[in-house]
Amino acid sequence: xxxxxxxxxxxxxxxxxxxxxxxxxxxxxxxxxxxxxxxxxxxxxxxxxxxxxxxxxxxxxxxxxxxxxxxxxxxxxxxxxxxxxxxxxxxxxxxxxxxxxxxxxxxxxxxxxxxxxxxxxxxxxxxxxxxxxxxxxxxxxxxxxxxxxxxxxxxxxxxxxxxxxxxxxxxxxxxxxxxxxxxxxxxxxxxxxxxxxxxxxxxxxxxxxxxxxxxxxxxxxxxxxxxxxxxxxxxxxxxxxxxxxxxxxxxxxxxxxxxxxxxxxxxxxxxxxxxxxxxxxxxxxxxxxxxxxxxxxxxxxxxxxxxxxxxxxxxxxxxxxxxxxxxxxxxxxxxxxxxxxxxxxxxxxxxxxxxxxxxxxxxxxxxxxxxxxxxxxxxxxxxxxxxxxxxxxxxxxxxxxxxxxxxxxxxxxxxxxx
Numbered sequence: 001x002x003x004x005x006x007x008x009x010x011x012x013x014x015x016x017x018x019x020x021x022x023x024x025x026x027x028x029x030x031x032x033x034x035x036x037x038x039x040x041x042x043x044x045x046x047x048x049x050x051x052x053x054x055x056x057x058x059x060x061x062x063x064x065x066x067x068x069x070x071x072x073x074x075x076x077x078x079x080x081x082x083x084x085x086x087x088x089x090x091x092x093x094x095x096x097x098x099x100x101x102x103x104x105x106x107x108x109x110x111x112x113x114x115x116x117x118x119x120x121x122x123x124x125x126x127x128x129x130x131x132x133x134x135x136x137x138x139x140x141x142x143x144x145x146x147x148x149x150x151x152x153x154x155x156x157x158x159x160x161x162x163x164x165x166x167x168x169x170x171x172x173x174x175x176x177x178x179x180x181x182x183x184x185x186x187x188x189x190x191x192x193x194x195x196x197x198x199x200x201x202x203x204x205x206x207x208x209x210x211x212x213x214x215x216x217x218x219x220x221x222x223x224x225x226x227x228x229x230x231x232x233x234x235x236x237x238x239x240x241x242x243x244x245x246x247x248x249x250x251x252x253x254x255x256x257x258x259x260x261x262x263x264x265x266x267x268x269x270x271x272x273x274x275x276x277x278x279x280x281x282x283x284x285x286x287x288x289x290x291x292x293x294x295x296x297x298x299x300x301x302x303x304x305x306x307x308x309x310x311x312x313x314x315x316x317x318x319x320x321x322x323x324x325x326x327x328x329x330x331x332x333x334x335x336x337x338x339x340x341x342x343x344x345x346x347x348x349x350x351x352x353x354x355x356x357x358x359x360x361x362x363x364x365x366x367x368x369x370x371x372x373x374x375x376x377x378x379x380x381x382x383x384x385x386x387x388x389x390x391x392x393x394x395x396x397x398x399x400x401x402x403x404x405x406x407x408x409x410x411x412x413x414x415x416x417x418x
Contacts, residue, residue, distance in 0.1 A: 015189035016043040016104060017181055018097060020111035020121045023058065024050035029112055029174065032166050036178035037110070042185060045104065047097055049089045049120055051077060060096050068095035086116055090123045097124050105192065108133035108185035110177060114163055115140055118156075122148035129248060133184035137177045139163060151241040201227045201252035201416060204242045204281070206234040208258050210360035211293040215257055217405035222412060227252070234258040234294070236271040239278070246281035253416055254281040255408065258293040259335065263327065266334050268309070269298040270322070278342055285348035287415040289408065290339060292354060292378070293399050295332055296363035296371070297324035316368040324362050326369045332378045336385050344387040351391040351411050354379045357398040364398055 017037050021030040034044050048058035049065050054073070066073040069092030079085050100106070109128065111121030118138040125134040126149075134154045141156040148156060157177050161170050203222055207215035219229045230245070232238030239261040246254055256278055264271040282288050299322060300306030306315060306323035314326035343350045356376060362369040379394050386392050393411070397403035 014041060014043040015107040015182075015185040016045055017185050018100070018106050018109045019044050019046045020049065020093070020109065020117070020124060021046070021113065022050045022117055023048050023055040024052040026112065026117075026163055027055055028165055029163060029170075032171070033110070033112060033174050033178050036175055037182060040179060040182035042182050045100060045106070047093060047100075047124075049093050049117075051085055051089065060100060065089060065092040065096050068092040068099060082116075086120065090120050093120055093124050094127050098127065101128075105189075106132065107188040107192075108135070108181050110135050110137075110181040112137045112159070112163060112174065112177070114138070117163075118148050122150065122154065125154050126150040126152045128152075130245065131188075133181060133188055135177060135181050135184075137163075137173060151237060151244045199228075199250070202249060203227045203229045203253045203255060203412070203416075204246060204251055205229060205231050205255040206239055206242060206258040206293075207231055208234055208260060208294050208360070210362055211258055211399055213361070213400040214405045214408075215255075215293070217402065218255065218257070218408050218412070221405075221409045225413065225416075227416070234260045234271065235299070236261065236264075236273060240273050243277065243280035246284065246286055251281060251284075251286050253412060254286050254288040255291075255412065256281075256288060257291045257408070259290070259339075260294045260297075260299060262338060263295060263297075263331075263335060264299055266338060267298050267331065269325075270301060271299045278339075279345070282342065282346035282348065282350065285346075287349045288346065288351070289411055289415065290343075290350070290352045291399070291404075291408065292332070292335070292359050294360045295335060295378075296327055296359040296369055296374070298327060298331075299323075300325045314369055314371075316362055324369060326371065327374075329374055329377045329381075332374065333381050336378070336382045339382075340385045340387060340390075343390050346389060349391070349415060350389060351393065351415070352382060352386060353393045353395060353404070353407055353411060354382060355399045355401070355404045356394055356396050357401070359399050361400065364400070 023030050037044050046058040047060040050062045054062050063073050066076050069088045076088050109125050118136050118140050121136050137157045137159050139159045141158040145156050222229050232242045261271045261273040261277050303317045303323045310325045316324040318324050358364045361367050383392050395404045395407045
């Protein structure tokens with residue numbers, strides 16, 4: 001069992017901030033930030049993932065981090081490869097942070113670091129639930145931040161200067177970060193002390209602007225029924241976020257009504273989110289309704305690059321950066337094959353509803369990619385390949401028509417009432 005100092009005690013009356021800074025290279029910064037947090041009325045639990053040496057004073061010392069990783073700090077130091085060492089300290093930091101959280105209320109996580117420290121802190125923060133305040137002061141905050149944030153609610157603040165001592169600029173940056181975290185942690189602490197309202201059934205739904213007319217009707221109807229509906233833009237991050245929430249929270253229903261990210265994974269479009277998109281909810285047995293919203297196009301880049309990548313197609317220049325590339329029946333048969341394999345592994349009820357008059361605003365009489373010859377053979381193929389556990393329905397309507405929205409609403413109500 002991981003041993004950590006109990007100097008901070010139980011959560012008590014003060015909000016507690018988990019502070020992640022390596023003291024072996026950033027002792028001055030750690031002391032300064034801790035002082036700022038304590039001056040603001042915070043309890044501080046310092047997780048120190050240092051490798052070079054242990055300075056002492058941290059509630060979760062390097063030895064505890066190594067122990068949480070199933071090894072010793074001496075063994076980690078002997079590895080002699082910073083990448084492999086980093087993997088061990090990330091695993092240990094995550095385990096140690098959660099061990100601490102099991103006995104102490106954590107109201108926020110604040111980290112200060114460069115590329116290595118930010119990666120470690122980001123991994124720890126991503127393992128904690130949505131809503132817990134999370135902030136990284138980082139030299140990486142002015143560049144590519146996706147690896148550090150993942151799909152969690154992590155804020156990043158630009159360190160401006162290198163994290164090498166406390167100077168006239170970094171002093172202000174660290175102060176502002178500590179005060180921002182103190183305010184968020186205090187709010188979190190107060191909110192936890194309040195009586196919790198009864199939760200509504202949580203529904204997660206994907207859409208894009210091209211199907212928003214129909215999905216808005218669905219959302220409004222289910223909200224009127226007393227559900228909480230979270231909507232995600234399926235353009236490369238939204239679907240992954242939906243999957244993360246489906247894997248973490250008590251979700252009553254998933255409405256995966258925009259399949260752009262799956263299409264783009266199959267064909268190399270810009271919204272590709274990998275082969276596991278859409279699996280998380282079904283793996284947990286969450287009732288799921290699928291519909292081929294936006295299946296009429298692949299998301300390509302600028303028109304010239306889209307034509308080069310997908311030659312001989314129909315194209316619609318959505319804006320200078322994005323081009324909608326028309327899909328074919330053969331393309332959509334591959335989508336069906338993917339969905340069939342995914343649905344066969346579902347541990348809960350699954351439905352697939354197919355509109356026979358078009359899949360998005362682009363695929364409509366007012367759009368630029370309309371093709372009525374595609375939905376019927378797509379639907380026939382879907383019916384043939386879907387496993388027996390899938391409730392398959394077709395609707396003689398366009399995706400954005402009231403009739404199709406009503407069909408989704410009826411099926412959602414049926415699943416929610418089951």
